[in-house]
Amino acid sequence: MKIAVIGTGYVGLVTGTCLAENGHSVVCVDRDPAKVASLEKGQIPIYEPGLEDMVARNAEAHRLSFTTDTAKGVAGVEVVFLAVGTPSSENGRADLSQLLGAADAVAAALTGPVVLVTKSTVPVGTARMLMKRVRERSAHTIDIVSNPEFLKEGDAINDFMKPDRVVVGCDSENAQRVMRNIYEPFVRTDNPILFMDFESSELTKYASNAFLATRISFMNELSRVAMTMGADIETVRKGMGFDRRIGHLFMFAGVGYGGSCFPKDVRELIALGREEGVPMPLLEAVENVNEQQKAILIEYLEREYGKDLKGKTITLWGLAFKPRTDDIRDAPALRIIDELVARGAHVRVSDPAALGHAKNMFAGKPVELVEDAYEALRGSDALLVVTEWAEFRRPDFEKMKGLLRKPVVLDGRNIYDPAAMRALGFTYRAIGRGDKHAS
Numbered sequence: 001m002k003i004a005v006i007g008t009g010y011v012g013l014v015t016g017t018c019l020a021e022n023g024h025s026v027v028c029v030d031r032d033p034a035k036v037a038s039l040e041k042g043q044i045p046i047y048e049p050g051l052e053d054m055v056a057r058n059a060e061a062h063r064l065s066f067t068t069d070t071a072k073g074v075a076g077v078e079v080v081f082l083a084v085g086t087p088s089s090e091n092g093r094a095d096l097s098q099l100l101g102a103a104d105a106v107a108a109a110l111t112g113p114v115v116l117v118t119k120s121t122v123p124v125g126t127a128r129m130l131m132k133r134v135r136e137r138s139a140h141t142i143d144i145v146s147n148p149e150f151l152k153e154g155d156a157i158n159d160f161m162k163p164d165r166v167v168v169g170c171d172s173e174n175a176q177r178v179m180r181n182i183y184e185p186f187v188r189t190d191n192p193i194l195f196m197d198f199e200s201s202e203l204t205k206y207a208s209n210a211f212l213a214t215r216i217s218f219m220n221e222l223s224r225v226a227m228t229m230g231a232d233i234e235t236v237r238k239g240m241g242f243d244r245r246i247g248h249l250f251m252f253a254g255v256g257y258g259g260s261c262f263p264k265d266v267r268e269l270i271a272l273g274r275e276e277g278v279p280m281p282l283l284e285a286v287e288n289v290n291e292q293q294k295a296i297l298i299e300y301l302e303r304e305y306g307k308d309l310k311g312k313t314i315t316l317w318g319l320a321f322k323p324r325t326d327d328i329r330d331a332p333a334l335r336i337i338d339e340l341v342a343r344g345a346h347v348r349v350s351d352p353a354a355l356g357h358a359k360n361m362f363a364g365k366p367v368e369l370v371e372d373a374y375e376a377l378r379g380s381d382a383l384l385v386v387t388e389w390a391e392f393r394r395p396d397f398e399k400m401k402g403l404l405r406k407p408v409v410l411d412g413r414n415i416y417d418p419a420a421m422r423a424l425g426f427t428y429r430a431i432g433r434g435d436k437h438a439s
């Protein structure tokens with residue numbers, strides 16, 4: 001099948017590449033010439049394990065190509081996926097300007113009938129609005145599909161290739177046939193392709209992210225009680241997770257959720273509810289707990305050094321919002337860095353993948369980006385562990401102690417053993433881990 005994918009970010013590039021891997025002929029379109037130029041040279045602009053090899057393989061086989069020209073991209077295709085960004089706007093609603101711009105450009109460039117598939121996460125009601133809009137702008141038959149994406153950055157290829165389920169909102173037999181044809185190879189283990197109406201499909205995506213965010217905020221709220229009462233949230237998590245009704249995933253207390261999806265998608269649902277006269281007090285609480293949680297390591301630091309951090313050097317391990325990605329959008333680390341700077345600290349940040357994105361972000365601020373994680377500790381007054389990258393899990397603790405000015409480790413991801421850390425002579429605090437017995 002000839003397919004175009006508009007938007008070559010985390011979702012578009014993975015979608016286009018995985019479709020090419022399945023034998024389709026895919027053109028990926030992006031308005032960013034630098035991105036397209038680097039993709040044409042075989043360099044992928046994001047960190048996503050396994051993706052670079054797959055892009056190269058499919059480009060070499062002439063199944064995958066890149067362009068900035070939408071008209072060139074959509075000429076002769078049967079299916080167009082829209083995978084552009086839908087960031088939060090000021091009022092919390094999703095900003096649809098990228099999506100509308102892309103859809104208009106596609107409608108104007110069509111050379112024949114297409115199935116136009118929205119992969120971007122878009123507010124409930126978008127599919128119907130889009131249908132009217134593109135049909136007004138093109139003489140060709142356009143079938144609309146809502147097909148939200150559930151991949152996780154860091155494991156995106158696996159998620160796309162073996163989805164738990166595929167959600168498809170559509171209202172025509174043709175669209176259903178085309179989507180079944182595209183997705184059947186990905187669900188050979190009988191995971192379902194769920195066909196539904198547009199609104200349910202769009203809401204399923206927001207509901208899924210909001211639910212996962214709720215689990216995280218629940219555990220973060222509980223971690224504060226655990227801390228105060230001398231319980232260990234890690235033990236409580238396991239005690240809960242083995243109940244099959246609850247499960248183990250998205251149950252980790254930490255420094256709050258971040259990234260390009262959960263924060264904006266929770267905000268969109270809250271704002272939508274407000275606009276439609278359906279308040280969402282539960283999701284408002286989820287967001288509030290998350291905002292408070294981003295400051296927890298600052299609270300811990302305050303116990304060591306007070307509010308004023310002038311003259312102190314503080315090191316962060318981790319900038320990306322989670323391991324195995326270089327995505328720093330809405331990352332908790334950014335909020336922590338801002339707060340440290342506001343309190344007068346000198347900040348050092350090390351991250352295995354994300355420093356490139358932060359190069360110009362802290363210009364004029366006392367923030368150093370340091371490639372070597374150990375070097376970042378030299379003369380520092382505390383280490384804050386913010387992202388649980390694998391390489392931070394089993395470090396050389398003696399070396400760390402020798403480099404730090406004060407052996408203070410504040411673990412925002414619960415990756416170390418509290419008793420072992422204290423035995424090694426660290427002042428160690430983690431999230432929700434038995435404060436009563438700690439000091």
Ligand code: NAD
Pocket residue numbers: 006007008009010011012029030031032035083084085086098099101102105119120121122149150151152153260261
């Ligand atoms: P992104 O910002 O990484 O990529 C979007 C790309 O679209 C950019 O490269 C931009 O240049 C391009 N673009 C914008 N307007 C364009 C136009 N008119 N023509 C061509 N290109 C255009 O975004 P992303 O993280 O890939 O997310 C895309 C969508 O998928 C969002 O709605 C997001 O909520 C959703 N989503 C993201 C993830 C994730 O893990 N990142 C997971 C599931 C769903």
